[in-house]
Structure formats: structure tokens, C-alpha cells
Amino acid sequence: MELEKKYSKIDEKVHPTFFPEHQKALYKKLEDKHTTIELDQDDPLSTQMILNMGPQHPATHGVLRVVLDLRGEQIIKNKLDIGYLHRGVEKIAENKTYQEFMPYTDRMDYLSPYSNNVALCLAVEKIAEVDVPERATYIRMICCELARVSAHLLWLGTKVMDAGALSFFMWAFREREKIYDIFDEVAGHRFTVSHSRIGGVANDFTDDAVARIKKFINEFPNELNDWEKLLNKNRIFVDRNEGTGVLTTNDAIKYGATGPTLRGSGIAYDIRRFEPYMKYDEMDFEVPSRVEGDNLARYYVRMEEMAESVRIIRQCFEKMPSKGAMRVDNAKQSYPSKDEVYYSMEGMIHDFMMTDTGICPPEGAESYHAIEAPKGELGYFIQSDGTGHPWRLKINTPSFRNLQAMEYTLDGEMVADTVLIIGGFDPVMGEADK
């Protein structure tokens, strides 16, 4: 009862002049939210307060909202509120052909668009039984690993910035810029690439793109070394990360953590190793893992993953056939090449058909296919009714699962740690809210 009184004061406190009824209703809804947080009535000094962090907050990585129950600076309880970036992409997918849906996947985990494109393509190719040409597969792998490096670079920059060292953000972004330039050369877009196609990729690497990627993978390990030198022995950085946001192995499994978060908690599970897709079974790479489960462990895991990605890219270039088709040579499954479209009637018809109807997996076919995206297991479940549109398309996003686990690590930490822990779990709200 007292609690109610305390909270209904908000009505007296706000004096909206613009659409007052609507605004008041909004505040009322806000009050009714999160009834699971109870204020401790035995608090004579009233040191306890509820702090609302986000959705508009510079350090919550997008529009994550964290409601913190604080005693002084210590978090007693917390509640995550997600959904501010919900766009209903799973529903949108039902009204799009598979290829049309691809640009939407770019905007899910917008830090590594290429991985999302590939995840969708692989899932569709699995139910429609499409064989992708070898060179196209290698191109996909190289770009996926570049996307992983790019996503981890953003994580590194923002995480160290969350810890208070502002310059690091710029240094990480300088390297990230090079990857953007590579994607610009490869796909024609810097950010939302949509370069992968069902049945292959849009176009081959240009010579310039190959030269740029090779230059990048030669220079990047040095930068990585420099950063490790700067951070690994930095007392403030290590102190702030060690022992904060601990996710034990059992909890990690229980709450469904995935990706670097899971590997930081002692389980070296990487889909690239355990259920290899594309050509990952031919690659020689380590799966970095740590047992501590704290922020520092996750930091080490991601740093080592970047080095492994560079190793994979190098091996891809060694094993990649120098020439080959970009898409499967079957007009029912994939777009014909532009040469055919512009200079033959059949090609043009097929191009129209692919755009209008698209690839039609057999009726009743359904499957789940997951890849190891930078944030963890990214899976697409597709159910087909035999038409060019998916009957149902569901996406298993790693950020959502990691946020689930994150809520349990925040309790008992300090306010200053919240941003660091969010940085350590590295959620992307576009992906968590879908």
C-alpha cells in the first residue's frame, strides 16, 4: 500500500502539456511495470533507490533498459527490459521471398551483417538442398571472419571506453574502418552488405579487394599485439574486470549463454568446430576458452578469437580455388549471372522469376541451421509451404540468450560495473529485439 503511494506520486510530479491524457497513461504504465522489484520497507536512512538506466543511455549499447534497485552504489536487484527495437522481422519474413528478406538480416546484428546473411543463406540452402560452389563458400568464410573481427573490434573499443579510456575507441575504430573499406570494395556497401546470395554470393573478389584483405590480415596482428600490451597489464583495467560479472559454468548452461560468453565460462563450444558448416572442418584453428567466467575471461576469449579469425582467413586464401562459379548453376535455385540477364531472353525470365517467386523449397520441408556468429549461436528455423515465401521463419539470436544470462550476473555488483558487464556480454539490441 505504502509502495503504491510512493509510486503514484509520479502523477503529481509531471505536468504534461502536450496530449496530457496520453502522457499520463504512459506514466501510469511505467509505474505498473516491473512490479517484481519491491522496495525494502526497513530502510530508515532511505539509502535505497531505483535507478532507471536506459533505454536512452550512452553506455547500454543501444536501447537496452536496465532497472536497478540500488543501496548506495550497490545493486541489490535488477531487471532488464528489452523490446525497444522490436521490428517484427520474423513476421516480415513471411511476406518476403527468401532473397528479399536478406537486407532485414543485415539490420539484426548490425555489427556483423555478413554473418547474418550467411546464416540465412545456409538455412535456406539446407531445406532447398542447394550446393554452393566452392569459391563462393570460401568467399563467404573470409567475409564471415572479417565480420567477426569487425564485431569484436567494436566490442573492444566500446568496452574499454566504458571502462573510461576514451582513446581506445578511436584506435579500434581505425582498424574497423579498414574492414568497412574492404566490404565497400567487395560488396559495394560498407555497413549493411547483403553480399551473400541464396546459392552463392553476388560477385567475386576484385583484385583490389584481395590485396586489401591480405594487407589487413598482415597488419592486424601487430595492432592486436599492441593493444594486448596496453591492456593485459593495465592494473586499473584488470582490476575493474577481474571478478566482475561472474557467470559460472552451471549458470551459463542453465540460462543458455552462447558464444564468447559461454566459452568464457569454461565450455569450449564453438559450432564451427562441433558441427562444421561451410569448410570449417578443413580449417586448423583453436577454440579459445577460459574457466573464470568473469569479464576478464570474456575479454581474453574475444581477443584470442580475433587472432584465430585472421588465421582462418589466411588458410582460406591458401585453399581457395583461383577460379570458379559464384552461384549455383541452376536457375530455379539462384539468380543467373548478369551476363545472362542482359544478353539472353531465358536469363531475363529467370531473373524475373527469382525476384518475383524466388527459390521454392519443397512443401513441408523444415529445418534449423545455426552458425557461429560473432556473438554466438545464430540459428534460423525455416518451415516451408512450397511457395517462395517461408511459412514460418524463427530466429535464434545469441544476444537475446546472453542477455538472459546477464540479468543474473548484475546482482551484487556496483553501478560502475553495469556498463562494463553489459560491454562484456556485448549484446546488440537489434538482434535481441528482432
Next chain:
Amino acid sequence: MSPELVTSLIIAFVALFVVLNTAAIVVFAERRLAGFIQNRPGPNRVGPIGILQPLADVLKLLFNEDITPIYGRKALHTIAPIIPVITAIAAIAVIPFATGVVASDINVGVLYLLAVTSMGVYGVTLGGWASNSKYSLLGGLRSAAQMVSYELPMGIAVASCVLYAASLNMVEIVDSQEFWWNVFRNPIGFVIFIIAAFAEANRAPFDLVEAEQELVGGFHTEYSGMKFGTFFLAEYMHVVIGSMLIVTFFFGGYHLPFAGYWLPEMSETATIILDLIVFSVKTLFFVFLFIWVRWTLPRFKFNDLMNYSWSRLLPLGIINFVVIASAIMIYNNYFS
């Protein structure tokens, strides 16, 4: 008016003018240096090499809307930004800039300085409290706790310098370093003092009062316009004053290193000019250090910060003080 008073007033106003302008230039220098550290040019459009940028910033702040939160305390909200500026200005009074150039040569200069600089915390705490915002409140609380914690090690470090001069007068403290700077005689004290000075100025790695990331600006979240500008100015004035204090207490003030041994006697004017140059160069070096550290190091966590002050710096400072005091006593009794 007596001639002494007139001289004092002239020195005070000139010093005030110089420090206020230095603060503006330091703002510019910080942004350019940050750009240099982060591989980007920094502001370079307003005036030659962007030197007029601070002016443009101030103009922009003047035209900003001045907002007080509805349920904030209006009076306190307005007074709060002025307090840190006043304390910074007041501290200038006792700092000797050159031989004989000091606004007021008082006997208890050190005590005055400690008293005045510790007042600055009121501005931040009141600002945080009067804003009626939870983020500001947390910032203000952090500031109060931090100031209390770091005032003590700072005082102890200064006390160990006072031992060498055997006086609380700032001029005598500087003159006691004519032969040996305190940084050589009292290195531990120097380390403690410089850490405390960074904490007093609320600069990285001790800027958890503003904590751009978690507290979104902390105490000045709810400030806009020139009120924010005043807080901003105060921060840079504290950087300049902090550098001056480091120089005065540990780097021989206006003396060149070991000047007593080799520097020949010069005319009064030449001495003053040389002193001013030496003092400015040293101060600018420490201003640079302040900026360099800010753009390189991560921030401390609140509990680490308290722990660091109370369980490391303070005991170390006390031990350092006792050792130096005993050494001086033994030296005076048995060797001189």
C-alpha cells in the same frame, strides 16, 4: 592604499587574467592533444589552427537555453557552479610566481591553500543534489566521498614538504628548494601528492564524479548553458592550479634545478623574467601530463578508489612523514 596593497592587487588581477585565459587555452590544448593521441586532427577550423575554438564554445554556451529541472533547487542550482571557480581563483592568491611576485605573502599559506581547495567539493555536491536527478546525486555523492578521502593524503604529502622548509609560508617552501627540489628529497610524497592532485581536479583516472559512461556526466547532467560552462571552466582552472601546486611544492616553484649551486646572481628584473618563464614551462608540462593521462588511462571503480586512498596512500603518507621528520631531526641534532 598602501603601496603593498596596490602591488598585491595588481599581481592578483594579472594572475587572475592569466589563469582564466590559460584555462581557455588548456581547453583548446586538451582537444588538440586528444586528437593527436587518437590519430585525428581535432578542432582546426575556427581561427588559425583552431585557436579560437574555446571562444566559439563559450559563445555557443552563452546562447544555450538555461535549464533548471522543475523540482530542482533553483538557488543552489545556480550557486553551485560558481563555488569551484571561486575556490580556484582564491588559491592563486598565495602561489609565488617569481621572486617577490606573490599576491599575498601570508604566514599560513599552506593551511589557507588546503582550506580553500577543499571547499571546491561543495560546488559539485550541491550541484549534484540540487539537480533533482539520480545520476547527478550519485555523482555528487561520489565527489564528496572522493574529496574527503584524497584531502588527507594530500595534506600529509604537503606536510612532509613543510618539514623541509620549517615554515607554512609558500614563498619559504619554494625558497627551501633552491638547492634540492622536493621531488628528489621526498619522492614518495611527490607520488602521493600528484595522485591526490589528479583526484582533487576530478580528472581521469579519478573522474568517476562525471563518469560519462555510467553516470552520463554525473553532477553536470542537468546543467546547460553558461552554468555548465562555469563547471567546465572550473575543471580546467583546477587543472592549471593543480599543476602550479605540483610545481610549487615539489618542483622548486620558480627555481631551476639545483639553481643555488650554479645560477649566477642577476639583476632583479632579469630574475623575475627568468623565474616567470621557468614557472610557466614547468606548469605547462604538468598540464600536459594531466591531459595525457586523461586520454590514456581507464577510470577507477568507486570502491577501488576508496580502498586505494585509505589503505595505501594514507598509511604510506604517514610513514613517509614520520621517516622524513626523524631524518631531519637526526640531521639537525647530530650532523649540523
